[in-house]
Amino acid sequence: MDAANIENQLTKVILTNDELQNRLAQIAAEIDRDYADAEHPLLLVGVLKGAVMVMADLARAISIPVHIDFMAVSSYGSGTKSSGVVRILKDLDIDLKDRDVLIVEDILDSGLTLSWLIRNLKSRGPKSIEVMTMMRKPDAVKVEVPTKYIGFDIPNEFVVGFGLDYAEQYRNLREVAVLSPTVYS
Ligand code: IMP
Ligand code: MG
Numbered sequence: 369m370d371a372a373n374i375e376n377q378l379t380k381v382i383l384t385n386d387e388l389q390n391r392l393a394q395i396a397a398e399i400d401r402d403y404a405d406a407e408h409p410l411l412l413v414g415v416l417k418g419a420v421m422v423m424a425d426l427a428r429a430i431s432i433p434v435h436i437d438f439m440a441v442s443s444y445g446s447g448t449k450s451s452g453v454v455r456i457l458k459d460l461d462i463d464l465k466d467r468d469v470l471i472v473e474d475i476l477d478s479g480l481t482l483s484w485l486i487r488n489l490k491s492r493g494p495k496s497i498e499v500m501t502m503m504r505k506p507d508a509v510k511v512e513v514p515t516k517y518i519g520f521d522i523p524n525e526f527v528v529g530f531g532l533d534y535a536e537q538y539r540n541l542r543e544v545a546v547l548s549p550t551v552y553s
Contacts (some may be wrong), residue, residue, distance in 0.1 A: 371529075371543045377551050382522060383544040388502070388530060389425065390546060395500065395517045396429035401438065402516075408531045409433040411467045413460065416440040417539065418474035423486070426472060437462045443481045454484045464492040470516075473501040474531045478529035479511030486513070503544070 370458055371381045397480050403410045414423040415440050442457035489497055500517035506524050529541030
């Protein structure tokens, strides 16, 4: 789905698919360099469901061997704010012992879910853990989450597309766009 298909539901496109893909190609080149000498294939860990599109495009832009796994977590919170209390709905299939792990995220906002995830995965004995996030909101800058690769810093607005949803809709939008307030009401 393209923004043009749902123009009346969007306020503005903030990232085109070309911009997303070009940035992913740059990040993939950094990853190729940073993990060139890794002993085992780099393990990309995606958080369902938002990271699915980032994972699919990043993994294909990377030239070194990678393994892919997914986790599903639910964070208890009121409405749109996450609380940092997290429950695992689907755990990883792959053992992290001695692995280089790169968590692949769609967007970093409060960073609470991610801080919890890093602590949880660190306890499994990986060789290294780093984070790649496609987007970062201003609040995330305050959080102590070590983020090695950042796609774009975006304004503090609710966005959809490229995996991000509003009530499960718009994940298949190719661009990242600000949702029109008329959609909420
Ligand atoms: P936090 O960093 O723990 O606050 O939560 C980040 C998660 O909240 C992301 O993985 C998204 O699922 C969701 N999220 C944060 N901002 C947005 C947004 O603008 N649109 C859609 N989902 C968002
Ligand atoms: Mg997410």
